Amino acid sequence: MSNILIYPIIIPLLTAMVLVFIRDRIKLQQWLTVLSLLATIAISLYTIYYVSTEQIVVLELGGWSAPYGIVLVGDMLAVILVAVASFVSLMCLLYGFQSIELGHKKHFVYPMILILVTGVNGSFLTGDIFNLFVFFEVMLIASYVLIALGGKKIQLRESIKYVLINVISSTLFVIATAYLYAATGTLNMAHLSERIALAGQEGLLTSISFLYLIVFGLKSGLLLFFWLPGSYSAPPPPIAALFAALLTKVGVYTVIRTFTLLFYHKPEITHTVMLWMAALTMILGALGAVSHWEIKKILAYNVIISVGFILFGVAVGTEQSLNGSFFYLIHDMLSKALIFITGGAIINIFGTDKLKEFSGLILFRPLLGWLFFIGVLALAGVPPLSGFVGKVAILQGALSAGELAVSIIGLITSLMVLYSVLKIFIHSFWGETLMSEGQEYSTGKHALLPGTILVVCIFAMGIGAEWVNTYIAQATEVMVNPNLYIEAVLKQISP
Amino acid sequence: METFMIIISGILFTIATYLILNKNFLRIVLGLTLFSHATHIMLISINGLKRGSAPLLGEHAESYTDPIPQALILTSIVISFALTALLLVLGYRTYIELGTDNMKKLRGESHE
Amino acid sequence: MKFTDVYLQTATKILVFLIMTFSIYVLFAGHHNPGGGFIGGLITASALVLLYVAFDLQTVREVIPVDFKKLAAAGVLISVLTGVGSLVLGVPFLSQTFRYFDLPFLGKTELATALIFDLGVYMCVVGTTLTIITSISEDDI
Numbered sequence: 001m002s003n004i005l006i007y008p009i010i011i012p013l014l015t016a017m018v019l020v021f022i023r024d025r026i027k028l029q030q031w032l033t034v035l036s037l038l039a040t041i042a043i044s045l046y047t048i049y050y051v052s053t054e055q056i057v058v059l060e061l062g063g064w065s066a067p068y069g070i071v072l073v074g075d076m077l078a079v080i081l082v083a084v085a086s087f088v089s090l091m092c093l094l095y096g097f098q099s100i101e102l103g104h105k106k107h108f109v110y111p112m113i114l115i116l117v118t119g120v121n122g123s124f125l126t127g128d129i130f131n132l133f134v135f136f137e138v139m140l141i142a143s144y145v146l147i148a149l150g151g152k153k154i155q156l157r158e159s160i161k162y163v164l165i166n167v168i169s170s171t172l173f174v175i176a177t178a179y180l181y182a183a184t185g186t187l188n189m190a191h192l193s194e195r196i197a198l199a200g201q202e203g204l205l206t207s208i209s210f211l212y213l214i215v216f217g218l219k220s221g222l223l224l225f226f227w228l229p230g231s232y233s234a235p236p237p238p239i240a241a242l243f244a245a246l247l248t249k250v251g252v253y254t255v256i257r258t259f260t261l262l263f264y265h266k267p268e269i270t271h272t273v274m275l276w277m278a279a280l281t282m283i284l285g286a287l288g289a290v291s292h293w294e295i296k297k298i299l300a301y302n303v304i305i306s307v308g309f310i311l312f313g314v315a316v317g318t319e320q321s322l323n324g325s326f327f328y329l330i331h332d333m334l335s336k337a338l339i340f341i342t343g344g345a346i347i348n349i350f351g352t353d354k355l356k357e358f359s360g361l362i363l364f365r366p367l368l369g370w371l372f373f374i375g376v377l378a379l380a381g382v383p384p385l386s387g388f389v390g391k392v393a394i395l396q397g398a399l400s401a402g403e404l405a406v407s408i409i410g411l412i413t414s415l416m417v418l419y420s421v422l423k424i425f426i427h428s429f430w431g432e433t434l435m436s437e438g439q440e441y442s443t444g445k446h447a448l449l450p451g452t453i454l455v456v457c458i459f460a461m462g463i464g465a466e467w468v469n470t471y472i473a474q475a476t477e478v479m480v481n482p483n484l485y486i487e488a489v490l491k492q493i494s495p
Numbered sequence: 496m497e498t499f500m501i502i503i504s505g506i507l508f509t510i511a512t513y514l515i516l517n518k519n520f521l522r523i524v525l526g527l528t529l530f531s532h533a534t535h536i537m538l539i540s541i542n543g544l545k546r547g548s549a550p551l552l553g554e555h556a557e558s559y560t561d562p563i564p565q566a567l568i569l570t571s572i573v574i575s576f577a578l579t580a581l582l583l584v585l586g587y588r589t590y591i592e593l594g595t596d597n598m599k600k601l602r603g604e605s606h607e
Numbered sequence: 608m609k610f611t612d613v614y615l616q617t618a619t620k621i622l623v624f625l626i627m628t629f630s631i632y633v634l635f636a637g638h639h640n641p642g643g644g645f646i647g648g649l650i651t652a653s654a655l656v657l658l659y660v661a662f663d664l665q666t667v668r669e670v671i672p673v674d675f676k677k678l679a680a681a682g683v684l685i686s687v688l689t690g691v692g693s694l695v696l697g698v699p700f701l702s703q704t705f706r707y708f709d710l711p712f713l714g715k716t717e718l719a720t721a722l723i724f725d726l727g728v729y730m731c732v733v734g735t736t737l738t739i740i741t742s743i744s745e746d747d748i
Binding site: 569 | 739
Binding site: 130134137141144145148151153156157159160161163164167168170171174175177178179181182187 | 515520523527530531534537538541542563564567570571574575577578581582585586588589592593601
């Protein structure tokens with residue numbers, strides 16, 4: 001039974017390797033990719049069901065028992081994220097099938113996307129902090145190739161910066177892990193949690209936790225986001241959608257995991273710093289989103305704002321706010337994919353991403369307009385949609401913990417998010433049309449299917465929030481009470 | 496011995512930082528390789544250099560060396576090998592396309 | 608670009624076989640002694656790079672008509688499939704086992720499933736390294 005955890009990692013990996021051999025048969029590649037992702041989704045949904053009814057699944061790789069070997073741990077947080085990540089990448093691929101250029105398709109774009117999914121799923125599932133680094137690298141190397149694929153000038157320039165910053169942060173990750181191993185003598189997260197609790201997280205361990213905060217801040221765009229707007233606006237739209245929906249979210253997940261499972265003993269130091277980092281992220285991200293006039297840049301800054309908002313909930317650290325953060329994280333993966341896919345379609349139609357050159361699209365592409373509009377509302381957190389529930393929970397949790405100032409910042413930045421994306425909507429869909437009949441325009445048709453599916457999901461998650469919450473509450477339970485995780489992995493709790 | 500190695504890795508970190516702050520791309524790549532070397536040396540020295548015999552291959556030694564730091568370093572070396580190769584290819588392509596390896600000229604303008 | 612260096616070429620012809628043999632020895636030794644797939648793969652790659660240096664790209668490609676990208680992919684496939692074998696048998700992923708066989712000429716030999724995994728690593732390393740090196744050296748400047 002515990003072997004079920006390996007499937008979300010090896011199915012995409014094996015498919016990716018098979019695809020290398022059928023390089024020229026694009027149709028077959030696409031079918032295989034869809035099939036493998038569907039299989040991954042199906043298996044991860046079954047795992048969610050199993051975890052919700054039975055217990056946390058633990059896989060000891062190679063049969064080496066827990067603190068000595070590497071384990072994969074499927075608690076609710078991890079398996080839900082695996083399911084959502086696989087689903088979102090399927091949506092981005094459905095959009096990409098039509099809009100990725102043929103040259104890229106022959107240059108292993110699908111294998112790379114599948115390797116990216118492997119890395120993302122692996123990072124969610126692993127229960128070993130060094131293994132987390134390895135899966136991070138798998139994901140990042142795939143993303144380096146994807147961002148540079150095609151070799152346009154802007155892509156090469158941005159990918160150099162992206163790779164450099166990530167190599168440095170990865171090395172810092174190794175350094176932090178070296179310190180942690182020297183201080184505790186273990187790498188298994190459950191065992192680490194136990195030992196840190198035993199040692200009481202004094203100054204040394206708190207400093208190590210700050211090193212981790214810097215590393216994951218660089219990866220997720222928490223305050224150290226200066227690389228993000230440039231590199232997320234360089235690749236073609238489907239790839240950008242995939243990045244926006246997945247990459248920073250893995251960073252967010254690692255922050256949640258490390259600061260709820262390992263370093264939760266000194267919240268007055270670590271979590272306060274994280275709180276103000278999140279607040280600054282929201283403010284700076286919102287300023288960036290409001291001040292730019294290119295779709296890609298505005299959307300990239302929106303990614304930053306949402307990272308700030310989710311980690312604001314994590315930094316507050318009450319059960320309710322963690323619940324809201326996790327809900328909002330799932331919502332954000334779906335809605336970022338939606339807004340990047342529809343935004344990408346708009347860019348394809350006009351052939352540019354400068355807002356001032358757009359106008360009057362609603363006459364020609366009404367469905368696309370509505371999808372984008374729903375995406376805008378979802379980002380801002382308007383009631384029937386899924387963003388609302390998460391936002392309310394985070395803010396309620398924060399207010400009951402007395403974080404009034406940052407809550408107000410969160411609310412104001414929500415308004416600025418609304419303004420910045422409505423700006424795109426107004427400029428591209430309203431007004432006199434600039435499109436003339438004779439000219440050839442990209443139809444933007446291929447964004448409609450994944451867009452519609454995502455909109456349905458966002459509505460369903462908003463309306464069925466009560467039902468979704470039963471699963472999310474289980475994930476939060478583990479975050480609030482790390483002993484559940486430790487018991488599942490180590491089978492017993494030392495006195 | 497550990498203290499000596501730590502000082503060595505500190506010197507390497509210094510040189511690496513200097514190189515990374517350079518404008519020339521090739522020097523940055525060299526700096527990154529040195530950075531990861533320094534990390535590896537630090538990793539093995541703060542976790543204790545070889546003190547006993549190899550683990551698993553016999554049960555009669557006085558003490559055993561902890562194999563985990565070495566396994567970590569091996570993994571990390573493989574990854575940094577792949578990353579250096581990738582960076583070199585990327586830098587080369589950039590040089591061909593953009594005709595420069597100066598990071599200042601790679602900043603990019605908004606009007607593009 | 609064609610250049611001939613008789614010393615280098617003659618020496619290479621002999622050295623390549625020596626290096627290859629050593630790399631395969633290292634690959635097999637890896638189960639109990641220092642060595643293994645990664646190091647073995649790098650040594651093989653160095654032999655092939657020596658060939659590229661001594662002769663030109665075109666000649667070597669005619670002698671060794673292997674697509675290195677596919678070699679790397681095949682290597683990963685082999686490695687992962689050894690893990691899948693343990694899924695079929697219902698034991699944890701990547702479990703390994705070994706048994707002693709009486710092979711002709713070699714006598715009693717220990718064969719472990721970890722060796723198949725290492726073979727995959729070996730192929731993957733050779734493939735990746737040479738893909739990177741050839742992709743840089745293909746351009747004429």
